[in-house]
Every structure is written in C-alpha cells, then in structure tokens.
Amino acid sequence: MQVLTTQKEIVRQIEACIRQNKTIGLVPTMGALHQGHAALVRRAVAENDVCVVSVFVNPTQFNNPEDLLKYPRTLDKDVALLSELGVHFVFAPTAEEVYSAEEIKTAFSFDFNGLDQVMEGKMRPGHFNGVVQIVSKLFELVHPTRAYFGEKDFQQLAIIHHMVERSSLKDSFGYLQIMDCPIVREESGLALSSRNQRLSEEEKKTAVNISQTLFSSLEWAKTASVAQVQQRVIDTINAIDGLEVEYYEIVDKTTLQPTSTFDNAIGCITVYCGPVRLIDNIQY
Ligand code: PAF
Numbered sequence: 001m002q003v004l005t006t007q008k009e010i011v012r013q014i015e016a017c018i019r020q021n022k023t024i025g026l027v028p029t030m031g032a033l034h035q036g037h038a039a040l041v042r043r044a045v046a047e048n049d050v051c052v053v054s055v056f057v058n059p060t061q062f063n064n065p066e067d068l069l070k071y072p073r074t075l076d077k078d079v080a081l082l083s084e085l086g087v088h089f090v091f092a093p094t095a096e097e098v099y100s101a102e103e104i105k106t107a108f109s110f111d112f113n114g115l116d117q118v119m120e121g122k123m124r125p126g127h128f129n130g131v132v133q134i135v136s137k138l139f140e141l142v143h144p145t146r147a148y149f150g151e152k153d154f155q156q157l158a159i160i161h162h163m164v165e166r167s168s169l170k171d172s173f174g175y176l177q178i179m180d181c182p183i184v185r186e187e188s189g190l191a192l193s194s195r196n197q198r199l200s201e202e203e204k205k206t207a208v209n210i211s212q213t214l215f216s217s218l219e220w221a222k223t224a225s226v227a228q229v230q231q232r233v234i235d236t237i238n239a240i241d242g243l244e245v246e247y248y249e250i251v252d253k254t255t256l257q258p259t260s261t262f263d264n265a266i267g268c269i270t271v272y273c274g275p276v277r278l279i280d281n282i283q284y
Pocket residue numbers: 028029030056058061131134135153156
C-alpha cells in the first residue's frame with residue numbers, strides 16, 4: 001500500500017491503472033476510521049482491481065470552526081487499518097495541496113435542486129457545497145469506476161447521486177457508479193460514527209436510545225400517522241437526560257421533502273448527545 005500526499009502522485013498512479021484497464025474503487029473519508037468505513041473498504045477491495053481511500057478532513061464542509069478543530073485525526077491508525085484491508089493507495093493530502101487560497105476563501109456553489117434546503121443543509125448552511133466541492137475534485141483525480149458511500153449520511157448520498165446524474169456533469173462522471181452501503185451499527189444499535197470517539201462511556205450508553213427509538217418507530221408506524229410518529233420520536237428522545245433532538249423529519253427518500261405517507265419514506269435525525277452532534281436514520 002502506498003500513502004500519497006500530492007495530486008501529482010495520485011494522478012500518476014491512476015493514469016497507470018487506466019492504461020492497464022484496471023477498475024478503480026474509491027472510498028472518500030475524513031479519517032478517524034471505524035468498522036463502518038472498513039465495510040465500505042472491504043466492498044471496494046472486493047469489487048475493483050484497485051482500491052483508493054482518501055483521508056482528508058475537508059475544511060470547506062464545516063460551517064462550525066470548532067467542529068473542524070475537534071474533528072478526530074488519527075492518520076497513523078487509519079493507515080494501519082487500511083493496509084490490513086488490502087487497500088492499494090491512500091490519498092492523504094493537506095488542505096493547501098487540495099485547494100488554492102482562492103478556493104478556501106470563496107464559497108463553492110452548486111445547484112442541488114432543493115435537496116440541500118432541508119435537514120442537514122438547513123442546519124449547516126454551505127455544508128453540502130463543501131462536500132460536493134471535495135467529492136467532485138476526488139472524482140476528477142481518481143477517476144473511480146465505483147465510489148462507495150454510507151447510508152448513514154443519507155442526504156449526502158442523495159446529493160452525490162444528484163451531482164453525478166445532473167446533465168451538465170454526466171459527461172464528466174457518467175462512467176461512474178455510486179455504491180450505497182448500509183449503516184453499520186454496534187451491537188447496541190448505535191450507528192458507527194467517527195464522532196462516537198468524542199463520547200464518554202456514559203454518553204455512549206445514552207446515545208443508544210437514539211437508534212432504539214428509531215427502531216421502535218417502525219412499530220409505531222403500523223398504527224399512527226407520519227406526523228404522530230415524527231412527534232413521538234422527538235418527544236421520546238428529548239425526555240432522555242443528555243439528549244436533545246435538533247431535527248427529526250420523515251421525508252420522501254427521493255425528493256427529501258416532507259411526506260404524509262410511509263411509502264418510500266425515511267426518517268432522518270440529528271441529536272446532540274452532550275456536545276457531540278450525532279446523526280442516524282431509519283427507512284420505513
Ligand atoms: O462522509 C464523509 O466522511 C465526507 O462528507 C466525505 C464524503 C468524505 C467528503 O469529505
């Protein structure tokens with residue numbers, strides 16, 4: 001496995017792979033890897049000739065500077081895990097290597113057809129512009145045959161699908177398949193997240209209530225309306241000491257707009273567990 005830190009190096013390696021007609025799997029990450037990432041990487045290794053994992057805490061997708069500062073960085077540990085998993089290239093550049101001073105200063109803007117106006121997009125203005133900015137750069141550099149993303153960030157996944165399917169980008173990214181990968185959970189049900197590293201043991205136990213409530217809501221949905229289930233999830237979680245719901249919205253999986261039926265519906269939640277912002281979702 002090679003760890004590459006410059007665009008020049010990664011482009012050189014990718015050009016060699018393309019010359020040999022190799023398929024390329026890309027797993028974009030911000031590091032602090034856990035078994036959820038490992039599941040994406042295992043798939044990428046199994047389904048492609050070459051697997052590239054990017055490890056880059058992307059500054060342009062953080063609207064809260066403190067969040068960026070506190071984001072866990074564990075590159076040595078990440079590299080050791082990726083080597084065990086059979087990855088060929090790790091791309092771990094600095095922000096200066098990826099962005100010009102101009103790009104860091106000027107907000108990147110992309111038309112999301114409204115997908116960014118709800119939930120995470122509403123709470124974190126500019127977040128998805130930053131995500132699309134880095135993901136499109138990575139696609140251009142790595143030219144992946146397949147790119148792997150977790151369903152925990154469901155809105156991100158919907159936006160990335162939109163990005164590659166948009167007609168003006170079809171020519172650039174039409175060759176590429178976006179691979180949706182299911183949420184990986186601890187035995188307790190807690191969705192794996194790099195942010196879990198910031199939870200104390202006590203907070204971790206409290207956080208389990210988030211997924212447990214979402215699972216219960218599948219039962220509630222058999223006899224209650226969308227609005228009733230939505231409110232019951234919020235009330236149940238807010239009643240637990242140490243948890244505070246930022247939003248829980250049951251939306252149509254395709255449009256991400258509020259829905260009044262459970263057909264094609266997903267419930268997306270963000271909860272503060274102490275100072276740590278956790279997200280999860282459940283498909284009805
Ligand atoms: O999901 C993430 O970890 C990030 O948003 C991504 C896709 C790696 C872009 O920085």
